[in-house]
Amino acid sequence: MKALFYRMLSLLTRVLGPWFFSLISGGIATGYFILLPRRVEVGMRFYRDLFPAKSRAYHRLCTWRQFVDFTHVFRDRLLLSDEGKITHEFDGRERLQAAIKDRGGILLMSHVGNWEVAARLLKRALPDLRLMLYMGIKQKEQIEGLQKQAVRQSDIRILSVDEAGGSPLDIVEGIRFLRGGGLVSLTGDRVWQAAQRTIPVHFMGRTVHLPAAPYVLAMAAGAPLFVFFALRTQNRHYRFSASPPIRVQAADRSQRESVMAQAAQQYADLLEAVVRRHPFQWHHFEPLPENERS
Secondary structure (H helix, E strand, O other): OHHHHHHHHHHHHHHHOHHHHHHHHHHHHHHHHHHOHHHHHHHHHHHHHHOOOOOHHHHHHHHHHHHHHHHHHHHHHHHOOOOOOOEEEEEOHHHHHHHHHOOOEEEEEOOEEOHHHHHHHHHHHOOOOOEEEEEEEOOOOOHHHHHHHHHHOOOOEEEEEEOOOOOHHHHHHHHHHHHOOOEEEEEOOOOOOOOOOEEEEEEOOEEEEEEOHHHHHHHHHOOOEEEEEEEEEEOOEEEEEEOOOEOOOOOOHHHHHHHHHHHHHHHHHHHHHHHHHOHHHEOOOOOOOEOOOO
């Protein structure tokens, strides 16, 4: 049902224009805001950490803005089909180009900004790019399935990983792709299930746990890791940024955990700095696993 409604909304948007999508999706976002109190509480907790001096009413307003901002992800996906409707600038392009010519690299993305716009426009910005995305499989996914279909049509490879946990062969597949000069993208801020291997980091005044997989892959492949963001800076305009390469290298086995923890903290620090500059583009609607507040 969701997929059918989304197709109808997409068709009407192409006929009537993006304003129609913004109008309808804004109403839907407000409905979700009213009907999903648990997710609203997750957002309010986040904005309490971000703006501790502000009132509860302000935190609630910020969460509503977060919900509405998320609709731009779907609107801009539709506009990508028309060349030039979405524009971007790119800070760090040369870093990724150098990685492509060497042994590939890992793009560490996040639930901030719009990763789909980034992935599809990266293919246009870097003609020689071979890109593979690790993506979780959600049960009964509908709109997410349409999203993955659109990404595949952009000549981007998707390696689907079940929420119950991936296979060691997934890491092997990633290493092969990297050694062929490709870029592999993983999400650095989503833990899928309790048994997943994680690394504790300091983030927004708390000790939270982030997935270890990106750092395990970087160490196993000997490939550099780039923290990548795609932030909307104006209506229909994005700024892409790729950090200087982070090397996850250990002299011996005893140093592996500390080296991965250091790399994960670098990512968490960059993520926090970006979220503080673009607080409403934080599209993470689930709480991060954490220890007690530090």
